[in-house]
Amino acid sequence: xxxxxxxxxxxxxxxxxxxxxxxxxxxxxxxxxxxxxxxxxxxxxxxxxxxxxxxxxxxxxxxxxxxxxxxxxxxxxxxxxxxxxxxxxxxxxxxxxxxxxxxxxxxxxxxxxxxxxxxxxxxxxxx
Numbered sequence: 001x002x003x004x005x006x007x008x009x010x011x012x013x014x015x016x017x018x019x020x021x022x023x024x025x026x027x028x029x030x031x032x033x034x035x036x037x038x039x040x041x042x043x044x045x046x047x048x049x050x051x052x053x054x055x056x057x058x059x060x061x062x063x064x065x066x067x068x069x070x071x072x073x074x075x076x077x078x079x080x081x082x083x084x085x086x087x088x089x090x091x092x093x094x095x096x097x098x099x100x101x102x103x104x105x106x107x108x109x110x111x112x113x114x115x116x117x118x119x120x121x122x123x124x125x126x127x
Contacts, residue, residue, distance in 0.1 A: 040107055043080055047103040047115040050074045050085055054101045055119050058087070063123045066097055080105035095123045 008016075054072060069088045077083035080103075088100040100118045107113040 040113075043105055043107060043113065044115060046076050046079050047083075047105060047113070048117075050076050050103045051101045051115050051117045054085070054087060055099065055117050058099050058101075059119060059121060063097065063121050066099065066121065077103075082106040092120055096120050 053074065058066060066089050067087065069086070069090075071084065071086045074085055077085060083103065083105040085101070085103045088102075090098045090100070092098040098118060098120055100116060102114055102116040104112055104114040
C-alpha cells in the first residue's frame with residue numbers, strides 16, 4: 001500500500017515565493033511609470049497650447065504684422081521645465097509667408113522634447 005505525504009516541498013515553496021516576488025516587482029515598476037507618463041502628457045499638452053495660441057495670434061495679426069523670427073514669451077512656459085518657444089518666419093512665395101512655431105522643454109530623463117506647428121499666411125488671409 002502506498003502512503004502519500006501531504007504538503008509542499010521546499011522547492012515548491014521557493015518557486016512560489018519567487019513567482020510572487022517577480023509579480024510584485026513588475027507591478028511596482030509599472031505603477032512607478034504611470035505618473036511619469038502623466039507628466040509627459042501634461043507637458044506635451046501645455047506645449048501644444050502655447051504653440052496653438054501663437055499660431056492663432058500670428059494668423060489674427062495678418063501678413064503685414066508678422067514679427068521677425070526669434071523667441072517669444074508665454075506665461076505657460078513657466079509650467080515647463082526649461083521651457084522655451086520660438087517662431088521662424090520665412091518667405092514661401094511672392095504673396096505667402098510660412099510661420100513655424102516651436103516649443104521645447106526638458107522631459108523626464110533630461111531628454112529635450114519639442115512640439116512644432118506650421119502655418120502659411122498670405123497677403124489676403126491666413127491659410
